[in-house]
Amino acid sequence: MRDVVIIGAGQAGLGISYCLKQQGVDHVILEKGDIGRAWREDRWDSFCLVTPNWTITLPGAEYAGDNPGGFMDRDDFVRHLEAWAKSFDAPLQTHTEVLSVNKSDAGFKLETSAGPMEAQRVVLACATYQHPRMPGFAAALDPGIQQVDAARYRASAALPPGGVLVVGSGQSGCQIAEELNRAGRKTALAVGDTGRLPRRYRGR
Structure with a gap:
């Protein structure tokens, strides 16, 4: 049983993982695709951030490039997330989709595409915008x-x-x-x- 399971390997999931690792908490990140899947698959080709680069202050991954007033495009931001995850050896389990999460006596039981898993705590870091709202x-x-x-x-x-x-x-x-x-x-x-x-x- 894991202490913590984090669902989603975007900036939120990786940020939580970074902080848990600093505290020595056993955990794993489950991601149904690759790191930053939504940025890779759900953004148009010319997408760029609307916040300037100097505002990227992810824990342990502050922007250190030569264009602080610029705006990262989609692919650059994905590379930034990948380098960040590698820098602290994030405990990733990619291409693992979480199918259900249910309360159990010991904490939570998760059904995933890679099989069942148990955890004392579960963090949902998969955002709320996966499905478009059509009028x-x-x-x-x-x-x-x-x-x-x-x-x-x-x-x-x-x-x-x-x-x-x-x-x-x-x-x-x-x-x-x-x-x-x-x-x-x-x-x-x-x-x-x-x-x-x-x-x-x-x-x-």
Whole structure:
């Protein structure tokens, strides 16, 4: 039986693992793909962070590059996570999907794709955005209108010819709309009440 099982090897799961290892706590990270799976598989090709590099202050993995004001792209951030995990020898068990977690007398019993496992404590570090939320009217749209959620979008060239309506003006919507516009697409961005903060004010 493990003291702790962490589900998910993204920045949250790895950060918890780093802290547990500092305290000598026996644990394992279960990841259904590779390190940073969501960053690899659920982000478009040109994705980049919206927080500048200097704000990357993961425990034991603070940014030390030569472009603190820049923004890491998808692949660079995945490499950053991989190097971080390697630096403290994170106890990873990749390509292991957790199928269920149930309370037991001793703690928790997990059913995984690699077999059963028991732990005194379980940490869910797999986020809450695995499944897109589609508006109810989406199913009623003309089937000739292709609908793509942000997790499945990859690049402008992968879409059929014509204009594109991007719904949502958060990080994903704005980045995708900008990419489509630069690719010469007629693009409309449907905005909501997402807040905006300037990076600089009066030159600062």
